[in-house]
Amino acid sequence: MKDIYIPGLDEDARLHKKKQDGSLLREREDYKKIYAKEFFNVYNEGTVADGFVCMCRNQRIYIDENWQFVYFIDYAYALDKIRGYRFGNLTPSYEILLSHSLSELKYSDPATPFCVDYNKIIDGMECMVQRIIEEIRHSNTKRLADKIKWFENLRIKPAKHFEEALQRILFVNQIMWQTDHYLTGLGSLDQLLYPYYERDVKTGYTDEKTVKEQLREFLQILHQYYWYKSSMLMGDTGQIIVLGGSEKEGNYRYNILTEQFLDLVQELQLPDPKLLLRVNEKTPEKIWKKALTCIGTGVGSPIFSNDQVIIPALEAFGIEEEDARSYGVSACWEPLIAGKSVSLNNMTTLNYMRPMENLFRREQLSRLETFDEFTECYITYLGRNLNAVKRVLTNARFQYDPVLSVFIDGCREKQKDASWGGAKYFHAGITSVALGNVIEVLLNIKKYVYEEKNYSLIEIKRMILTNYEGMESEQKKLKSKKRYFGTDEEEVIQLTKKIMAATTRFTKDYRNEYGGKLKFGLSAPTYIDAAVDMYASFDGRKYGAPFVVHISNETADSYTEILNFASALDYGENRFNGNVIDFMVTPDFIRNNMDKFVTLMKVGIKKGIFQLQMNVVSSETLIRAKENPEAFPNLIVRVWGFSAFFIDLPDNYKDMLISRALKNEGKEG
Amino acid sequence: MEHLVTNIQRMCMQDGPGIRTTVFMKGCGIHCPWCSNPENLLFEKEEYARADGKGVYGRSYSIDELYQEIIKDKAYWNPDGGVTFSGGEALLHMDFLRALFQRFKDQGVHLAVETSLFVPERLVQDALKYVDFFYVDVKILDAEKCRTLLGGDSMLYRRNVDTLSHSGKKICFRIPCAEQYTLQEDNKELVLKFVKQYREIPIEIFKLHRMGESKYQSLRKQMIEDDDCSDMAFKDFFEHLKQQGNHVSVIRL
Known part of the structure; x- marks a missing residue:
C-alpha cells in the first residue's frame, strides 16, 4: 500500500x-x-x-x-x-450520470x-x-x-464512449466517498458498461486490449485510499463489483467484460475492489473455471451468489421482476437493488444467543419438562429480543441526503429526498449471528438433558454462568465433538428452519415509516464482536469466545454436507438478507481438482444454496504469516464478507482464521 | 462373518472418476506391513482409545441404513462420479454388499471398488455383475514372499487379475511404493514384468503416507518405520514403467 x-x-x-x-x-x-x-x-x-x-x-x-x-x-x-442515520452500504445509480x-x-x-x-x-x-x-x-x-x-x-x-463511461463512474464514486457515504458499491459494471464497449468496438473507436488496460487502471485507481475507505476493519470498503446475471427465461448473462474483470482481479492480486459473481444453473464451464482459478489464487474474490434462489425470493418480497433480476448487493452479501434502493441492509444485528442467555438467566428452568417446551420457550425469548430490534429500527431517523438523492432513481421524479421515501425501495435489513451456536446448544440439550439425562438445565446454567468452572472436561468434550449446524441430518435442518420461520413470524408485520418491510439473513460481520460480552454457551464455547462464522462447519465430513444443509433451508418470505456459506479451502484442493470442484459448485447452485465464499489458504501459511508478517505483506484472506490483507487484521481475527484452517485440514479439534 | 463399516467418506476426489462417496469396510484377507488402515484388518469391532476419548471401530448397518447414508450425495455424482467401496477388502463383503450394489446399479450409479484381489474367484465373478471400475493393488508377487509378508496366495491374485482384464471393465492398477517392500529389487522386476502384460491398464503409483499412524496408536499398535521411498527410487520406477509402455501417473493420497 x-x-x-x-x-x-x-x-x-x-x-x-x-x-x-x-x-x-x-x-x-x-x-x-x-x-x-x-x-x-x-x-x-x-x-x-x-x-x-x-x-x-x-x-x-x-x-x-x-x-x-x-x-x-x-x-x-x-x-x-451527520444528522441522524447515515446512508451507506449502498450502491448509487451510476447509470444516471452515464445517460444524462x-x-x-x-x-x-x-x-x-x-x-x-x-x-x-x-x-x-x-x-x-x-x-x-x-x-x-x-x-x-x-x-x-x-x-x-x-x-x-x-x-x-450523456456519456458516449467506454472510457468516458469509466471516468463518469469514477466521478460519481468519488463524490459518494467525498460526501462520507461509507461502503459504496460499484454495481453490475459488466452489464452497465457493455453497450459502450460494444458500440466503441463496432465503430473501431477502441478494441478489446485497450479496454482491458483501461479496466486494469480503473481497478487500481479504486484500490487507492484503501484505508480511508475501510470501515470497521481494514479492507471493509464495500467496493463490490457485481458480475454476471440471469435473463428473464433463465439463460445466463455475461459478456467479455465479465471475463476481463475476473482475469484482472486475478492478475492484480489486490483485495479491493471485490467481485461478486452471480451464477445460475446455466453459467458456462469457462466462467466457473475462470472464477475458481481467480479465487484459487487466494485473492478472496469472487463470492458466488445464486440467482435461482435470490431472484424469486426478491420477487416474492415485492421487488419488481426486472429489478429483482438486476439485483446487486450491499457491502458484503445482502441483496440490494442498486441505484433504486436505499434499504439499509445492516441496520443492526440480531444475536440469536441473547435470547438463549436470557432464558437461562430468567426462566424457571424446572418447568421445562420436554425438549419441545424448551424450544418453544427459546422462541418466546427470541420474540422479545426481536421486539427490541424493531424498536431500534423504528427509532432510526435518516440523514437528509440530497447528494445521494441525485444518484438514486425515483428521487428526482418524486421530488423527494432519499430520506423522505424518494427511492423506489426503502426496506430495512438486519443481519444475524450465532444461529449456528444456538442450534448446537438446543441439540446438545435435547441429547444430554432430555434423552440421556446426563445433566439438568440447572447444571447447564451453572456451566454457562461460571464459564465451565470445575467442568472443564465437559467443556472440552462439547467443543471437540462433531457439530450439528451445517450437517445434512434432517433433525438439524428442521430445527434450523423452525427458528428461521419463527424469526419471520416476529418480523413480517414490521413496517417503517415509508412502508418498507423488514428482512433478515444468516450472515453477519459480528461473529467476533457480538460474542465479546456473552456468557459461555452449552456448545463448549467459553465466555467471550467467537460465534460460528455464517453458515460454516469445519467439523463436517465434507463440503457436500454443508451444501446440502444450506440448500435445504428456506430463504423465502423475508429470510434473504444474505445467507453465505463460508468454506476454508486449501489452495492445492482447488488446483488439483478443478473439474470436480466445478461440478461441486454447479450442483450446489442447482440444489439451491444462497451464496458462498471461500478462504483459500493453508493453516501453515497463516501461522507463518502471523509470526512473520513482513514476509507476507500481500497475503489476502476473507473476513466477514470482504477480502483484506491478513497483516492488517487484529490478532483475534487472525487467530480465528488459523483455528478454522486447522480444523478444516483435520489438524485440530 | 460380520460386515462392519468404519467410515463413509463423502466428497472423495481421488477414489475414481468424478466426486465420490467412499465406504470403508472392516476386515481384510491380507495384512500388508505398511497398511494405512489398520482399523480395517480385523472383521470384528475393535475398541480404540484416543486423546479425545474411547470408542469402537466398526459399525453395523442394515443395507437400507447404509444406502440412506451414501445416497445423500447423489446429486454430486453427475456426470461421472459415484460410490467407491474400499476397506479392508471390499470384495470379501460381497455377500452383504450384493443387495446394495444391485440397488445402486438399478439407479445407474457408477460403482468402483478398491481391491487387493486376494479373494475367492467366485466373489470377483459376482462383483463383475455390478462394479464398473476396479482399482487393483499390485504389491508383492513372489509366491513365497507374498505368503509370508502379506498372507496372500499370489496365484489366486494373478488369476483374478486375469479374469478382470478379460471382463471389459475399467481397471486401474495402484502400486504403493516402499523401497523395502514393493520396490525391493526382485519384487520390482516382478512387478514391471507383470504390468507389462497389461499395458492397456493405467497405473497410479504413490509413496506411502503416515496418516494412519494415529490409528495404530489408538489400537495400541506400532506402525512400521521402514516404509519410505526416496525420490530417486520413485522416479526411477516411474521412468521404468513409462519406458516399457505403461500409462503411469503419480498420485498423492
Missing part, C-alpha cells in the same frame, strides 16, 4: 516529490488557511446542500498525471454533516425546497467539474485533451 498516494498526508513521499517538481498540487495547510473560515461557517449554519457546494468549491483537486483517468478524495474536506449530463438533471423550475437543494448539488458538481478542467489544463497529464473533453461532456451531454 505504501506506493499509493494519499492526499492530505504531507509526509507522503510522492507529495514531497510533487512539491519539489513545482507542480500545481497545493498543500493542505494553505487550503486550510484560506478556506477554513468560510468552509466551516457554511458547514455549521447552512444546509447540507450549501455544505456540499462549499466543499466542491474548496476541496483540493488532484490530477495524478500518470493515470489516464481522474480520481481523488480530499478527506480533509469530506462532507460529514449534469445540466439535464437540473430542475428548470425548482418549486420545492428539495428541488432547490437538488439543483445546488448539481451546481456544486458543475463547479467541481469546472475546477477539474482548469486543473487538467494546467497539468502535464496523460491524455490532457481527452480528459478535458470528458469533463466538458459531463456538463452538457
Whole structure:
C-alpha cells in the first residue's frame, strides 16, 4: 500500500516529490488557511446542500498525471454533516450520470425546497467539474485533451464512449466517498458498461486490449485510499463489483467484460475492489473455471451468489421482476437493488444467543419438562429480543441526503429526498449471528438433558454462568465433538428452519415509516464482536469466545454436507438478507481438482444454496504469516464478507482464521 | 462373518472418476506391513482409545441404513462420479454388499471398488455383475514372499487379475511404493514384468503416507518405520514403467 498516494498526508513521499517538481498540487495547510473560515461557517449554519457546494468549491483537486483517468478524495474536506442515520452500504445509480449530463438533471423550475437543494448539488458538481478542467489544463497529464473533453461532456451531454463511461463512474464514486457515504458499491459494471464497449468496438473507436488496460487502471485507481475507505476493519470498503446475471427465461448473462474483470482481479492480486459473481444453473464451464482459478489464487474474490434462489425470493418480497433480476448487493452479501434502493441492509444485528442467555438467566428452568417446551420457550425469548430490534429500527431517523438523492432513481421524479421515501425501495435489513451456536446448544440439550439425562438445565446454567468452572472436561468434550449446524441430518435442518420461520413470524408485520418491510439473513460481520460480552454457551464455547462464522462447519465430513444443509433451508418470505456459506479451502484442493470442484459448485447452485465464499489458504501459511508478517505483506484472506490483507487484521481475527484452517485440514479439534 | 463399516467418506476426489462417496469396510484377507488402515484388518469391532476419548471401530448397518447414508450425495455424482467401496477388502463383503450394489446399479450409479484381489474367484465373478471400475493393488508377487509378508496366495491374485482384464471393465492398477517392500529389487522386476502384460491398464503409483499412524496408536499398535521411498527410487520406477509402455501417473493420497 505504501506506493499509493494519499492526499492530505504531507509526509507522503510522492507529495514531497510533487512539491519539489513545482507542480500545481497545493498543500493542505494553505487550503486550510484560506478556506477554513468560510468552509466551516457554511458547514455549521447552512444546509447540507450549501455544505456540499462549499466543499466542491474548496476541496483540493488532484490530477495524478500518470493515470489516464481522474480520481481523488480530499478527506480533509469530506462532507460529514451527520444528522441522524447515515446512508451507506449502498450502491448509487451510476447509470444516471452515464445517460444524462449534469445540466439535464437540473430542475428548470425548482418549486420545492428539495428541488432547490437538488439543483445546488448539481451546481456544486458543475463547479467541481469546472475546477477539474482548469486543473487538467494546467497539468502535464496523460491524455490532457481527452480528459478535458470528458469533463466538458459531463456538463452538457450523456456519456458516449467506454472510457468516458469509466471516468463518469469514477466521478460519481468519488463524490459518494467525498460526501462520507461509507461502503459504496460499484454495481453490475459488466452489464452497465457493455453497450459502450460494444458500440466503441463496432465503430473501431477502441478494441478489446485497450479496454482491458483501461479496466486494469480503473481497478487500481479504486484500490487507492484503501484505508480511508475501510470501515470497521481494514479492507471493509464495500467496493463490490457485481458480475454476471440471469435473463428473464433463465439463460445466463455475461459478456467479455465479465471475463476481463475476473482475469484482472486475478492478475492484480489486490483485495479491493471485490467481485461478486452471480451464477445460475446455466453459467458456462469457462466462467466457473475462470472464477475458481481467480479465487484459487487466494485473492478472496469472487463470492458466488445464486440467482435461482435470490431472484424469486426478491420477487416474492415485492421487488419488481426486472429489478429483482438486476439485483446487486450491499457491502458484503445482502441483496440490494442498486441505484433504486436505499434499504439499509445492516441496520443492526440480531444475536440469536441473547435470547438463549436470557432464558437461562430468567426462566424457571424446572418447568421445562420436554425438549419441545424448551424450544418453544427459546422462541418466546427470541420474540422479545426481536421486539427490541424493531424498536431500534423504528427509532432510526435518516440523514437528509440530497447528494445521494441525485444518484438514486425515483428521487428526482418524486421530488423527494432519499430520506423522505424518494427511492423506489426503502426496506430495512438486519443481519444475524450465532444461529449456528444456538442450534448446537438446543441439540446438545435435547441429547444430554432430555434423552440421556446426563445433566439438568440447572447444571447447564451453572456451566454457562461460571464459564465451565470445575467442568472443564465437559467443556472440552462439547467443543471437540462433531457439530450439528451445517450437517445434512434432517433433525438439524428442521430445527434450523423452525427458528428461521419463527424469526419471520416476529418480523413480517414490521413496517417503517415509508412502508418498507423488514428482512433478515444468516450472515453477519459480528461473529467476533457480538460474542465479546456473552456468557459461555452449552456448545463448549467459553465466555467471550467467537460465534460460528455464517453458515460454516469445519467439523463436517465434507463440503457436500454443508451444501446440502444450506440448500435445504428456506430463504423465502423475508429470510434473504444474505445467507453465505463460508468454506476454508486449501489452495492445492482447488488446483488439483478443478473439474470436480466445478461440478461441486454447479450442483450446489442447482440444489439451491444462497451464496458462498471461500478462504483459500493453508493453516501453515497463516501461522507463518502471523509470526512473520513482513514476509507476507500481500497475503489476502476473507473476513466477514470482504477480502483484506491478513497483516492488517487484529490478532483475534487472525487467530480465528488459523483455528478454522486447522480444523478444516483435520489438524485440530 | 460380520460386515462392519468404519467410515463413509463423502466428497472423495481421488477414489475414481468424478466426486465420490467412499465406504470403508472392516476386515481384510491380507495384512500388508505398511497398511494405512489398520482399523480395517480385523472383521470384528475393535475398541480404540484416543486423546479425545474411547470408542469402537466398526459399525453395523442394515443395507437400507447404509444406502440412506451414501445416497445423500447423489446429486454430486453427475456426470461421472459415484460410490467407491474400499476397506479392508471390499470384495470379501460381497455377500452383504450384493443387495446394495444391485440397488445402486438399478439407479445407474457408477460403482468402483478398491481391491487387493486376494479373494475367492467366485466373489470377483459376482462383483463383475455390478462394479464398473476396479482399482487393483499390485504389491508383492513372489509366491513365497507374498505368503509370508502379506498372507496372500499370489496365484489366486494373478488369476483374478486375469479374469478382470478379460471382463471389459475399467481397471486401474495402484502400486504403493516402499523401497523395502514393493520396490525391493526382485519384487520390482516382478512387478514391471507383470504390468507389462497389461499395458492397456493405467497405473497410479504413490509413496506411502503416515496418516494412519494415529490409528495404530489408538489400537495400541506400532506402525512400521521402514516404509519410505526416496525420490530417486520413485522416479526411477516411474521412468521404468513409462519406458516399457505403461500409462503411469503419480498420485498423492
